Amino acid sequence: MLRLLTLIVLVASVFQPLDAKTLQFAGRTWTVRDAASAAPGPNRWAPENAWVDDLGRLHLRINRGADGIWRCAEVMLDTPLGFGSYEFKVDGRIDQFDRNVVFGMFQYPSASTGPDFTHEIDIEFSRWGSDTGFPGYWTVYPTTTAVAETSRAFAAVLEGGYSTHRFHRARDSVRFQMLHGHQDGDAQQAHTWTFAPKDAKRRISQATQPVYINLWLFRGMAPSDGADVEVIVTDFRFTPAR
Secondary structure (H helix, E strand, C coil), X not given: CHHHHHHHCCCCCCCCCCCCCEEEECCEEEEECCEEEECCCCEEECHHHEEECCCCCEEEEXXXXXXXXXXXEEEEECCCECCEEEEEEEECCHHHCCCCEEEEEEECCXXXXXXXXXXXXXXXXXXXXXXXXXXXXXEECCCCCCCCCEEEEECCCCCCCEXXXXXXXXXXXXXXXXXXXXXXXXXXXXXXXXXXXXCHHHHCCCCCXXXXXXXXXXXXXXXXXXXXXXXXXXXXXXXXXX
């Protein structure tokens, strides 16, 4: 079942128009997705649903327009990144989402790096349309479609509305962390998992890749409670491996 779900949530390659909206967040340039109907979901991806406030925080929103269509949000970092530590500081109870809401912080390959179902590294929060099950998922996709991805589900329960999320990419391992509050160290770590397979070159991407942050609806289904959703990402940091 997990294999089916992870196949569904992959982001399809997107060709942005030449005049695509960009924004400045965490000292970097990000491109905002604009698509009438595209995977995952499919969903409508609206550029107005991603913005940076006066404090420099990134906002992502799911809302229903006057036309009754639900719209989602995604941003992509313009500069591909490689081995090192990726950190996201988040505001909001992402552990208490409606069952149809998905929040992702991840790397995804360009067409030149590899096909769908390869190279991706995911931090995701969703119940995948169910009222039960764990809301937290970490996934590492291999470098070839001949090998299955590896996922770890975890019972993410936040202590308040602030959290820090990381993955540490190395040639032979990926280590994930979730921490309570906005942390620069390892205080108040809630969950961690290290994926270190023996055949690391097949199961862990060795390529530089863009970073994505998105907020969307599982299988394009509206929130079951009918409410708009908003997440704030306070900061993103990348520390290259030495």
